[in-house]
Amino acid sequence: MNAVLKLLHHIQVHFNFRVLAGDIGFNVHTVFLNCINELGTDEQIAKWVPLAQNYNIIGTYAQTELGHGTYLRGLETTATFDMSTQEFLINTPKISAMKWWPGDLGRSATHALVLAQLYIKGKNYGMHPFLVQIRSLHDHSPLPGITVGDIGPKMGFAHVDNGYLFLRNIRIPLQNMLSRYSQVLPDGRYVKRGSEKINYFSMILVRVNMIGEVVVGTLTKACMIAIRYSVVRRQSEFKPGAAEAKILDYQTQQGKLLPQLATVYAFHFLCPYLLDYYNLVHHEIKSGNFKSLPELHALTAGMKALVTEYSTAGVEVCRRACGGHGYSMLSGLPSLYSYVLAACTYEGENTVLYLQTARYLVKCLAMGQSGQSLPQSVAYLTSALSRRCQARDKSDFLKTEIYLDAFEHRACRLIRGAASKVQALVHSGLEQYEAWNSTSVELLEASMAHCQYIIVKVFVDTVEKLNSDPGIHISLKRLCHLFALHWIRTNAGSFLHNEYISGNQLDMVTEIYLDLLLLLRKEAVVLVDAFDYTDEQLNSALGSYDGQVYQRLFEWAQKAPENHQVNSAYEKHMKPLFHSALSKL
Numbered sequence: 067m068n069a070v071l072k073l074l075h076h077i078q079v080h081f082n083f084r085v086l087a088g089d090i091g092f093n094v095h096t097v098f099l100n101c102i103n104e105l106g107t108d109e110q111i112a113k114w115v116p117l118a119q120n121y122n123i124i125g126t127y128a129q130t131e132l133g134h135g136t137y138l139r140g141l142e143t144t145a146t147f148d149m150s151t152q153e154f155l156i157n158t159p160k161i162s163a164m165k166w167w168p169g170d171l172g173r174s175a176t177h178a179l180v181l182a183q184l185y186i187k188g189k190n191y192g193m194h195p196f197l198v199q200i201r202s203l204h205d206h207s208p209l210p211g212i213t214v215g216d217i218g219p220k221m222g223f224a225h226v227d228n229g230y231l232f233l234r235n236i237r238i239p240l241q242n243m244l245s246r247y248s249q250v251l252p253d254g255r256y257v258k259r260g261s262e263k264i265n266y267f268s269m270i271l272v273r274v275n276m277i278g279e280v281v282v283g284t285l286t287k288a289c290m291i292a293i294r295y296s297v298v299r300r301q302s303e304f305k306p307g308a309a310e311a312k313i314l315d316y317q318t319q320q321g322k323l324l325p326q327l328a329t330v331y332a333f334h335f336l337c338p339y340l341l342d343y344y345n346l347v348h349h350e351i352k353s354g355n356f357k358s359l360p361e362l363h364a365l366t367a368g369m370k371a372l373v374t375e376y377s378t379a380g381v382e383v384c385r386r387a388c389g390g391h392g393y394s395m396l397s398g399l400p401s402l403y404s405y406v407l408a409a410c411t412y413e414g415e416n417t418v419l420y421l422q423t424a425r426y427l428v429k430c431l432a433m434g435q436s437g438q439s440l441p442q443s444v445a446y447l448t449s450a451l452s453r454r455c456q457a458r459d460k461s462d463f464l465k466t467e468i469y470l471d472a473f474e475h476r477a478c479r480l481i482r483g484a485a486s487k488v489q490a491l492v493h494s495g496l497e498q499y500e501a502w503n504s505t506s507v508e509l510l511e512a513s514m515a516h517c518q519y520i521i522v523k524v525f526v527d528t529v530e531k532l533n534s535d536p537g538i539h540i541s542l543k544r545l546c547h548l549f550a551l552h553w554i555r556t557n558a559g560s561f562l563h564n565e566y567i568s569g570n571q572l573d574m575v576t577e578i579y580l581d582l583l584l585l586l587r588k589e590a591v592v593l594v595d596a597f598d599y600t601d602e603q604l605n606s607a608l609g610s611y612d613g614q615v616y617q618r619l620f621e622w623a624q625k626a627p628e629n630h631q632v633n634s635a636y637e638k639h640m641k642p643l644f645h646s647a648l649s650k651l
């Protein structure tokens with residue numbers, strides 16, 4: 067029954083997300099709920115999940131502190147086991163330990179999952195999740211020992227009350243530590259099941275979940291707004307003497323927007339791939355098999371970083387492609403940008419996550435080189451690499467095997483290069499951590515190349531498996547080609563390296579890329595409309611379905627509060643100045 071309820075809740079949240087243009091509150095309450103489902107015992111789930119699902123309690127996920135967001139081993143909030151009372155003492159020892167950023171905390175949450183360092187008889191057992199009530203269910207006032215509030219204005223997410231939380235020796239029962247995988251027994255013994263890092267597991271689900279609705283949905287809306295606007299907006303003479311052209315007829319406008327449209331499709335197809343793999347590994351973990359957890363973490367960490375980074379950049383490309391009106395809040399584009407931008411930071415700062423993936427890739431490369439079999443997503447690391455791209459003319463770059471080989475070659479080369487540099491630095495006398503840091507720029511690039519290869523491969527595999535109408539199939543293939551070739555062109559240096567792709571072959575890539583822009587120009591509106599966001603969900607004067615852009619801009623501008631208020635500056639400051647000019651004119 068619990069699985070069905072979880073699925074229904076997930077569908078309901080997804081639907082709300084879509085209908086309410088993503089600005090729903092209590093996202094972190096969802097994170098709180100999911101965390102209990104993942105790390106709680108059956109008894110803890112039975113007690114707390116129904117309360118959370120019915121919003122009888124509102125939860126937050128309080129992990130980040132003023133002094134630490136990334137380095138979880140450095141978190142300073144403590145949870146000390148008191149055997150005499152069978153309780154934990156939750157404490158904020160100093161200001162840098164104050165919880166800072168948790169969403170829904172500032173003005174809403176009644177409970178918090180506080181991530182704290184567990185101490186038993188003076189020994190630190192690392193970060194664990196503790197369920198702490200922070201506000202009264204009677205009158206919502208902070209409970210004794212609790213100082214809580216909102217952290218103040220942010221760049222976006224105005225609808226979320228990110229908060230601060232100071233805990234002064236709050237006592238909670240032994241049963242309030244989520245204990246599916248780690249448990250404190252009444253006599254103070256500590257029992258651990260599975261991975262050392264299993265308490266980091268719930269972050270993986272958030273990374274998988276956020277990519278879909280929060281990130282890809284945002285890029286999709288930006289593309290829909292910008293592409294629709296680009297077939298309504300006419301500007302400048304295209305053909306001398308003829309009517310002004312639709313801006314999407316300019317090759318440069320196509321070069322801005324159509325790769326973003328292809329990226330939407332690529333990331334759209336990536337989501338089920340990640341969720342399926344998450345569900346597979348989650349199922350294994352539930353039965354006590356933790357072997358795939360490192361691969362799942364590495365895959366989802368790198369993908370969260372790459373998808374958020376490229377989606378954020380893509381929304382900005384769409385915004386700027388709309389000229390001045392793209393700078394108006396009425397376009398909906400600035401809000402989409404500040405909304406998605408945060409995703410590069412929360413749930414794991416992107417650089418840190420890329421380096422987590424790099425750590426895993428370097429480990430796997432060493433395993434492969436010592437003859438061990440490798441997990442599916444990194445099996446290519448030990449394959450023999452073709453020395454050169456086999457393309458003979460531009461049409462060869464429409465063969466998926468040609469560009470997939472290029473992405474595989476590049477990822478392998480970068481990972482092997484970074485790994486051997488770390489090794490060489492260690493052999494030269496550097497400590498492992500120094501060698502790692504001295505190579506981390508290249509390690510990050512290798513991690514990105516790996517993620518790009520996976521994404522292109524998933525796009526190719528998905529399109530090949532789709533048994534869709536032939537017309538749709540050819541459009542999806544064109545989008546897949548454009549996506550891959552756009553990434554080759556925008557990362558050309560790393561493909562030209564050691565002459566894998568020649569300059570002449572790169573020219574072929576550009577030629578076929580431009581051909582694809584022209585072909586996809588005709589289908590752009592249909593391909594973006596397929597995502598079926600309503601005008602209400604787009605919330606944009608530029609992207610409405612009826613294309614009445616100017617009327618809507620004027621209508622919405624007139625409704626601005628500024629146009630309905632007395633102009634106090636005039637009465638107080640300008641009127642005397644203007645009146646003094648009257649006698650002179």
Ligand SMILES: CCCCCCCCCCCCCCCC(=O)SCCNC(=O)CCNC(=O)[C@H](O)C(C)(C)COP(=O)(O)OP(=O)(O)OC[C@H]1O[C@@H](n2cnc3c(N)ncnc32)[C@H](O)[C@@H]1OP(=O)(O)O
Pocket residue numbers: 076079080083093094096097127129130135136137138139169263264266267268269270272275276279280359360363364411412413414415418422425
């Ligand atoms: C449904 C409809 C739509 C809903 C839409 C919902 C979304 C709605 C969005 C809005 C909601 C905003 C919500 C924001 C919420 C926050 O932002 S919550 C706070 C997020 N914070 C973070 O992500 C912290 C990032 N930092 C970290 O994870 C850790 O500090 C680091 C970077 C992994 C380093 O940890 P460390 O303990 O120093 O570990 P390290 O020595 O690096 O060793 C790494 C080992 O740990 C393992 N490991 C590391 N992380 C993990 C992990 N997560 N799992 C498993 N193993 C792991 C590695 O595999 C590696 O294993 P080995 O190689 O040793 O075998």
Ligand SMILES: Cc1cc2nc3c(=O)[nH]c(=O)nc-3n(C[C@H](O)[C@H](O)[C@H](O)COP(=O)(O)OP(=O)(O)OC[C@H]3O[C@@H](n4cnc5c(N)ncnc54)[C@H](O)[C@@H]3O)c2cc1C
Pocket residue numbers: 094127128129130133134135136137166167168169223228408411412413414415416417418421
């Ligand atoms: C909108 C929003 C919502 C949030 N919601 C929540 C929430 O609900 N709950 C919660 O607990 N937290 C939340 N957070 C906090 C968020 O998880 C952290 O901000 C995030 O994990 C980054 O940590 P940090 O802020 O300490 O950045 P830092 O890690 O201090 O990053 C600063 C710089 O240091 C670099 N850096 C740090 N460590 C390394 C390293 N090991 N190697 C290389 N470079 C490094 C980073 O790359 C970055 O460039 C939220 C944040 C935002 C912006």
